[in-house]
Amino acid sequence: MLRxxxxxxxxxxxxxxxxxxxxxxxxxxxxxxxxxxxxFGLFAFLPxxxxxxxxTTGSDNVLLSDRPYVxxxxxxxxxxxxxYLDANSCREDKFWRAVWNTLWFVTLQVGFMVGFALLTALxxxxxxxxxxxxRSVFFFPVLLSPVVVALIWKWILxxxxxxxxxxxxxGVGGVNWLVxxxxxxxxxxxxxxxxxxxxxxLILLAGLQAIPRDVYEAAIMDRASAWRTFRRITLPLLAPxxxxxxVLALIKGVQTFDEIYAFxxxxxxTATTFIIQYIYEEGFAGAPRLFGxxxxxxxxxxxxxxxxxxxxxxxxxxxxxx
Amino acid sequence: MSRLWSFLxxxxxxxxxxxxxxxSYGYLIFGVLLMFGPVVWLVLSSFKSPNELDRFPxxxxxxxxxxxxxxxxxxPLLAFIxxxxxxxxxxxxxxxxxxxxxxxxxxxxxxxxxxxxxxxLAPIEDVAFATENYTSxxxxxxxxxxxxxxxxxxxxxxxxxxxxxxxxxxxxxKYEFRGRTAVLLLVIGTLxxxxxxxxxxxxxxxxxxxMFNSLWGVIIPGAATPTGVFLLxxxxxxxxxxxxxxxxxxxxxxxxxxxRIIVPLSAPAIAVxxxxxxxxxxxxxLWPLIVLTRTENFTLQLALNSFQGELQTDWPSLLAMxxxxxLPIACVFMFLxxxxxxxxxxxxxx
Numbered sequence: 001m002l003r004x005x006x007x008x009x010x011x012x013x014x015x016x017x018x019x020x021x022x023x024x025x026x027x028x029x030x031x032x033x034x035x036x037x038x039x040f041g042l043f044a045f046l047p048x049x050x051x052x053x054x055x056t057t058g059s060d061n062v063l064l065s066d067r068p069y070v071x072x073x074x075x076x077x078x079x080x081x082x083x084y085l086d087a088n089s090c091r092e093d094k095f096w097r098a099v100w101n102t103l104w105f106v107t108l109q110v111g112f113m114v115g116f117a118l119l120t121a122l123x124x125x126x127x128x129x130x131x132x133x134x135r136s137v138f139f140f141p142v143l144l145s146p147v148v149v150a151l152i153w154k155w156i157l158x159x160x161x162x163x164x165x166x167x168x169x170x171g172v173g174g175v176n177w178l179v180x181x182x183x184x185x186x187x188x189x190x191x192x193x194x195x196x197x198x199x200x201x202l203i204l205l206a207g208l209q210a211i212p213r214d215v216y217e218a219a220i221m222d223r224a225s226a227w228r229t230f231r232r233i234t235l236p237l238l239a240p241x242x243x244x245x246x247v248l249a250l251i252k253g254v255q256t257f258d259e260i261y262a263f264x265x266x267x268x269x270t271a272t273t274f275i276i277q278y279i280y281e282e283g284f285a286g287a288p289r290l291f292g293x294x295x296x297x298x299x300x301x302x303x304x305x306x307x308x309x310x311x312x313x314x315x316x317x318x319x320x321x322x
Numbered sequence: 323m324s325r326l327w328s329f330l331x332x333x334x335x336x337x338x339x340x341x342x343x344x345x346s347y348g349y350l351i352f353g354v355l356l357m358f359g360p361v362v363w364l365v366l367s368s369f370k371s372p373n374e375l376d377r378f379p380x381x382x383x384x385x386x387x388x389x390x391x392x393x394x395x396x397x398p399l400l401a402f403i404x405x406x407x408x409x410x411x412x413x414x415x416x417x418x419x420x421x422x423x424x425x426x427x428x429x430x431x432x433x434x435x436x437x438x439x440x441x442x443l444a445p446i447e448d449v450a451f452a453t454e455n456y457t458s459x460x461x462x463x464x465x466x467x468x469x470x471x472x473x474x475x476x477x478x479x480x481x482x483x484x485x486x487x488x489x490x491x492x493x494x495x496k497y498e499f500r501g502r503t504a505v506l507l508l509v510i511g512t513l514x515x516x517x518x519x520x521x522x523x524x525x526x527x528x529x530x531x532x533m534f535n536s537l538w539g540v541i542i543p544g545a546a547t548p549t550g551v552f553l554l555x556x557x558x559x560x561x562x563x564x565x566x567x568x569x570x571x572x573x574x575x576x577x578x579x580x581x582r583i584i585v586p587l588s589a590p591a592i593a594v595x596x597x598x599x600x601x602x603x604x605x606x607x608l609w610p611l612i613v614l615t616r617t618e619n620f621t622l623q624l625a626l627n628s629f630q631g632e633l634q635t636d637w638p639s640l641l642a643m644x645x646x647x648x649l650p651i652a653c654v655f656m657f658l659x660x661x662x663x664x665x666x667x668x669x670x671x672x
Contacts, residue, residue, distance in 0.1 A: 009577075009581045012577065013575060013577045013578060013581070016575065016576070016577035017575045017577065020575055020576050020577070025497075025576060026497070026499050027499075028576055029493045029497045029499045029502075030499075032489045032490065032492060032493040032576075032580070033489070033490050033493055033494075033505060035485075035486045035489065035490075035546070036486050036487065036489065036490035036546045036551065037490075037505070037508075039486065039542070039543075039545050039546035040508065040509070040512050040546050042527060042543075043524060043527065043542075043543040043544075043546070044512045044515045044520070044546075045511075045512075045515070046523070046527065047515070047520035047523035047524045047527065048515055048520060048523075049523075050520075050522075050523030050526065050527075051519075051520055051522065051523050053523075054522050054523060062525070062526050062529065063526075064526070119349075120349075120353065123346045123349055123350065124350075126343075126346055128346060128347075128350070134350045134353065134354070136655075136659050137350075137353060137354050137357050137358060138353055138357060140357055140358070140361075140655065141357055143601060143605075143651050143652075143654070143655050144361075144605075144648055144651065145604065145605035145607070145623055145647065145648070145651070146605065146607055146623075147607060147623045147626045147627050147647070148626070148644055148647055148648045151364075151626065151630060151640065151641075151644045152360045152361060152363075152364050152644070153360065154630070155363070155364060155367065155637065155641065156360055156363065160376075160378040160380075161380075162363060162379075162380055165378060165379030165380055168379065169379065194356070194357075198357075255516060255518045257518065257607075257608055258607040258608060261627075262607075262626075262627050262630070265631070276518050276608070279518075279521060279522075280521070280608070280611075280612070283521060283522050283525070284521070284525070284612050291522045294521070294522050295522045295523070298518075298519045298520065298521065298522065299519075301518070301519050302514075302515070302519040302520075305514060305516065305519060306514045309513055309514045310514075313510065313513075
């Protein structure tokens with residue numbers, strides 16, 4: 001490794017030294033920052049601005065110069081609904097189905113995931129033998145790629161899969177899991193919890209272990225019941241970590257795409273189509289490519305994410321300060 | 323209720339196992355089964371022959387029917403044991419089977435062909451790990467190409483990201499200059515712009531730069547990450563300034579200070595970031611899905627996803643490919659587990 005890296009670094013040193021002589025140390029800072037800032041500019045900030053242009057123009061051309069200005073028409077198309085609670089009454093019914101699916105999904109997924117992560121963290125925080133082993137067992141699926149997670153479970157859940165074999169054996173009888181909308185949705189929530197729970201367990205466990213032992217010892221001296229100790233000590237002291245976990249889980253939940261797309265392809269019908277898949281399909285998978293609608297929908301998602309991220313930053317800051 | 327909570331909250335063990343300990347261990351062992359079970363099942367299944375995969379209900383271990391090499395026959399015969407009639411208990415090789423009757427021979431007497439009802443024959447099977455699923459990947463699919471694409475993207479993107487992010491982190495932690503706060507805020511700002519919400523314009527920019535359907539189109543847009551900059555900066559702040567001053571006294575250039583002092587001293591943080599980057603890039607899906615549309619450019623993840631659509635029934639190849647895709651990550655996990663855990667806990671994910 002070093003044999004490749006060292007010569008490269010030596011070569012970079014020549015222009016960097018020249019620049020240092022030319023600009024002085026303080027202005028050299030910008031040279032160090034330049035690659036990062038250029039990348040951020042090109043691939044993060046510029047796209048945000050362009051997104052607004054895309055959202056306000058029509059047609060299926062990629063080049064902005066070929067796209068006629070349509071004002072707020074894309075947003076109107078997206079939000080033209082007789083009744084927002086009923087996707088069928090909307091002009092862009094697929095969008096609203098995706099929105100409602102995403103809301104349901106995020107609620108269930110975040111609820112179950114944080115609940116089980118907390119339970120697991122509390123158990124791992126007890127005086128458990130082989131804690132390291134158990135912790136890594138729960139963490140292991142976090143590393144698997146979304147497609148691999150989807151295929152592992154698809155293989156188990158397929159019509160002649162091992163789960164149906166087991167159900168046949170017990171006499172309950174198999175179900176065609178991924179063909180029935182409700183089951184497909186339920187399993188989507190399940191595999192998502194399965195794949196990501198370990199990550200939040202880890203954060204919550206770190207939070208639990210940061211609670212000083214002597215607080216608990218004081219509680220024992222005062223003969224506080226276990227329930228009271230949990231309510232009055234563990235829960236309040238864990239609250240900041242819980243908040244971090246909740247917000248992070250929400251941010252990621254809203255962006256769910258990969259594993260469910262590989263798992264169900266959004267189906268059956270649109271039962272497991274979420275908002276990012278809607279954007280992907282409008283903009284890239286279908287023909288004509290409706291970049292305007294995709295961009296308008298992205299802006300709506302971005303709005304939600306900005307609010308969530310601001311909450312996250314505020315929570316982090318409060319935790320650090322205090 | 324209060325018992326449940328005492329079970330959940332007790333932190334000190336006693337000499338003997340309390341019932342709550344039993345419940346805890348029960349939960350954890352159930353967790354092991356639920357988390358590892360599916361992966362074990364996948365790996366075992368990938369070693370099954372196509373016939374065995376079609377079998378319902380499936381068996382836990384991969385089996386294959388034994389064969390007999392009998393003189394006078396060019397290819398080995400399938401081995402059966404006879405369950406009824408005169409030959410009960412004898413091992414025979416089957417030469418033909420039609421309409422419920424089978425023609426068999428005894429290994430000791432290959433000349434005489436015996437006809438018996440097929441339902442009196444039970445196959446002799448043994449645990450056997452079939453590797454054809456794996457070998458066929460290399461013959462029938464462009465597996466090595468996908469593997470190379472994934473590896474190239476992962477290695478290049480990780481190297482680029484480490485260099486670019488550590489340069490920025492160095493300056494942001496060790497320099498006092500006008501605009502530093504502004505840059506920090508800018509970096510925080512990018513936290514709010516995940517790739518998922520700028521797909522359309524990102525696609526335009528990458529296409530305009532000629533990187534559509536090129537591996538670089540996947541590598542470059544993700545090279546600068548706010549997470550990486552913050553992770554490294556937090557670590558570099560703890561390096562004492564005196565070391566830098568001493569190096570400057572010795573007339574070391576700033577680049578040399580960065581490369582010879584800062585980078586080696588931040589090795590632990592860089593290692594953590596490297597592992598995270600490898601993981602993110604190897605598992606990346608949505609952006610490659612948009613940029614790479616030609617099969618020869620596919621990464622492993624894209625290939626896996628497209629084959630499950632095309633070859634709905636070709637589970638043998640798909641299973642083997644899934645195992646090979648998760649293998650590198652499983653290795654990383656086994657050897658660097660501790661770093662990953664601390665890395666993820668300290669950055670809060672991506």
